[in-house]
Amino acid sequence: MQAFWQWFAWLHERTGINLTIFYDAFDRHRFVDGFWVTVELSVVCVLLSLVIGVLGAWLQGSKLRVLRTVVHWYIQFFRNTPPLVQLYFFYFGIGALLRVPGPNGIAQPLVSNVAWAILSLSFYAGAFNVEIFRAGIEAVPRATIEAAESLGYGRLAAYVHVILPLAFRISLPALNNNLVNLVKTTTLAYAISVPEMLWVSSQIWSDEVNVPEMMNVLLICYVGLVGLLVLVMNRWERALRVPGFGITARGMA
Amino acid sequence: MSRHGQGIRAALARGSDLPVLLPAAERLARSAAEERAMGLPSLRLTPAHGIVIVLIFLLATGAAEAETAPVHASVIMTLLKWTPLLLKGFAFNIAISFFAMAIGTVAGTGLGLAQISLLPPVRRTASFAMHFFRNAPWLVVLFYCMFLLPFQVRIFGVEVPLPDWIKATFGLGLPVMANVSEIVRGAVQSIPSGQWESANSLAFSRRQTIWMIILPQCVKRMLPPWMNLYAILAMSTVLASVVGVSEVMTLTGDVLAAENRPELLLPFYSYILVWFFLYCYPIARWTVSLERHFAVNI
Numbered sequence: 001m002q003a004f005w006q007w008f009a010w011l012h013e014r015t016g017i018n019l020t021i022f023y024d025a026f027d028r029h030r031f032v033d034g035f036w037v038t039v040e041l042s043v044v045c046v047l048l049s050l051v052i053g054v055l056g057a058w059l060q061g062s063k064l065r066v067l068r069t070v071v072h073w074y075i076q077f078f079r080n081t082p083p084l085v086q087l088y089f090f091y092f093g094i095g096a097l098l099r100v101p102g103p104n105g106i107a108q109p110l111v112s113n114v115a116w117a118i119l120s121l122s123f124y125a126g127a128f129n130v131e132i133f134r135a136g137i138e139a140v141p142r143a144t145i146e147a148a149e150s151l152g153y154g155r156l157a158a159y160v161h162v163i164l165p166l167a168f169r170i171s172l173p174a175l176n177n178n179l180v181n182l183v184k185t186t187t188l189a190y191a192i193s194v195p196e197m198l199w200v201s202s203q204i205w206s207d208e209v210n211v212p213e214m215m216n217v218l219l220i221c222y223v224g225l226v227g228l229l230v231l232v233m234n235r236w237e238r239a240l241r242v243p244g245f246g247i248t249a250r251g252m253a
Numbered sequence: 254m255s256r257h258g259q260g261i262r263a264a265l266a267r268g269s270d271l272p273v274l275l276p277a278a279e280r281l282a283r284s285a286a287e288e289r290a291m292g293l294p295s296l297r298l299t300p301a302h303g304i305v306i307v308l309i310f311l312l313a314t315g316a317a318e319a320e321t322a323p324v325h326a327s328v329i330m331t332l333l334k335w336t337p338l339l340l341k342g343f344a345f346n347i348a349i350s351f352f353a354m355a356i357g358t359v360a361g362t363g364l365g366l367a368q369i370s371l372l373p374p375v376r377r378t379a380s381f382a383m384h385f386f387r388n389a390p391w392l393v394v395l396f397y398c399m400f401l402l403p404f405q406v407r408i409f410g411v412e413v414p415l416p417d418w419i420k421a422t423f424g425l426g427l428p429v430m431a432n433v434s435e436i437v438r439g440a441v442q443s444i445p446s447g448q449w450e451s452a453n454s455l456a457f458s459r460r461q462t463i464w465m466i467i468l469p470q471c472v473k474r475m476l477p478p479w480m481n482l483y484a485i486l487a488m489s490t491v492l493a494s495v496v497g498v499s500e501v502m503t504l505t506g507d508v509l510a511a512e513n514r515p516e517l518l519l520p521f522y523s524y525i526l527v528w529f530f531l532y533c534y535p536i537a538r539w540t541v542s543l544e545r546h547f548a549v550n551i
Binding site: 226 | 281301391
């Protein structure tokens with residue numbers, strides 16, 4: 001392994017291609033940490049946005065008008081403003097208000113920048129998910145729900161065991177688009193200094209002055225990560241396709 | 254393509270009382286396919302959004318006015334004082350979006366046509382380039398161009414400077430290119446094969462068929478997603494502030510730093526939001542009306 005890392009030091013001496021993230025242990029750890037923060041951010045945001053989507057879709061079917069209106073405006077706000085603006089709004093706007101005095105008397109933010117990034121990005125993707133799940137649920141015929149009820153399912157049980165699984169299969173292509181988009185949007189967390197891959201790389205290229213090398217590494221990493229996600233999701237989408245139904249989307253994001 | 258969808262509709266029309274899935278499923282599938290072709294969620298702006306944004310602006314200005322110390326100029330006067338500068342910045346945003354769209358459209362059309370080339374290597378390379386730039390986050394491509402393009406280039410012995418907003422234009426133009434190429438490819442494939450065959454029977458060459466028969470018909474289908482892409486691009490030009498181009502967001506930050514009055518934060522940013530809405534709303538509106546108009550014909 002050591003020989004493998006040393007090969008990059010040799011590469012640097014011979015060709016000037018300075019890939020410090022391979023032969024310098026400190027940079028390597030920084031970059032790997034950044035990579036995992038990106039993965040973590042993506043996974044947490046995806047899961048949270050799915051929860052928000054299911055909850056929102058459920059609330060949209062509520063009998064209370066106030067709840068429906070709140071969900072409607074939530075969707076409108078997050079769908080139609082740029083995610084960067086949302087991130088700034090949460091971090092600089094609301095984050096500045098939520099401060100508690102720290103041990104040395106200086107006001108400390110109550111919610112960290114990582115938490116704000118997670119919240120902001122999840123709400124952003126969640127707004128799309130609510131609409132997607134809503135459409136998926138609307139596509140389930142009343143007769144299917146009645147059939148479930150006649151078999152003794154309660155409201156919640158029918159929702160969990162009958163409606164959601166069907167709705168999920170219908171929603172998967174749209175969901176897939178949204179989640180891929182979300183993973184690409186995690187780069188915006190750079191703007192509030194979340195130590196994800198882009199931010200870490202910018203630290204490394206400021207320290208080592210190897211901008212072109214880091215840029216290429218970064219581009220390859222992101223394209224690889226998103227490409228892998230697209231591949232897996234497409235496979236899954238094909239496996240879960242409702243047989244004999246729908247537009248088969250050729251070509252993929 | 255929507256043969257099954259039509260089947261469902263026909264079944265509903267016949268009065269089948271046990272459809273497997275309701276039409277909402279088909280609508281969702283169609284919008285998902287459209288979004289996938291474009292690679293971006295579509296923008297749906299309504300007048301209500303404008304009203305809310307203006308209300309936020311008015312409320313923020315009113316609140317800030319109440320907080321203003323007597324020694325300072327009023328919030329409205331401060332906004333007016335800086336408006337010419339901010340407008341200059343906004344003009345930069347518009348210019349960046351225009352040029353990025355122009356570059357993206359020209360290159361994207363080429364890439365889209367390369368994707369339907371008869372030569373497998375050309376087709377594969379184009380498809381790879383398309384996938385590459387669609388999978389790369391916009392901000393990363395923007396960084397790439399900002400840092401790796403030189404600050405000036407020599408063309409025929411003449412030094413041409415490349416200011417950072419031009420570099421940002423290239424950085425935004427590349428993802429746009431990938432998205433446009435997919436729009437073009439999708440539109441070309443949506444043209445019925447009879448058009449190709451009849452052109453062939455009239456002795457049109459492949460190039461003539463594409464330029465004189467297929468592409469003119471595609472324009473109509475490409476226009477709505479293309480305009481939607483433009484509206485999203487216009488909003489995305491604020492990304493250039495992250496890499497330090499002196500566009501409207503950067504300038505607003507500078508102005509706020511110069512004024513050093515925290516109460517101005519919300520009025521200024523909501524003021525900019527109003528501008529963006531005023532710019533994007535007509536485009537979004539027009540896109541929807543074009544979509545409706547063309548939906549009948551297809």
